[in-house]
Amino acid sequence: SDVCCGFGGTFAVKYSDISGAIVNAKAKHVTETGAPVLLAGDLGCLMNMAGKLSRDGRTIEVRHVAEVLAGMTDEPAIGAAKDPRSA
Incomplete structure (x- = not known):
């Protein structure tokens, strides 16, 4: 929980191999x-x-x-697609 996810803005672009290894471990x-x-x-x-x-x-x-504090968990999670049946 105390280790970076490896994104860091341009870090993920400049050092994609290192960034990928960090996010894999995370x-x-x-x-x-x-x-x-x-x-x-x-x-x-x-x-x-x-x-x-x-x-x-x-x-x-x-x-x-x-999102949790505002009670918005009925919406799709980050990175999740909205269910087209709910439109």
Whole structure:
């Protein structure tokens, strides 16, 4: 929980191999917790983690703490598509 997700703005572009290794390790640790939701406060980190978890086929819901506090969890999670049947 105390390690960067590897995104860091242009860091992910300039050092994609290092960034990828960091997010791989982070996603592995998140998955190993068994938690159904990843909750954090930095949107860049959450988008990075949501993308990695999705590419890995994980169904962990990724949320910003403000979404939870505002009661907005009935909307799709970060990186999740809106259900077209609910439109």
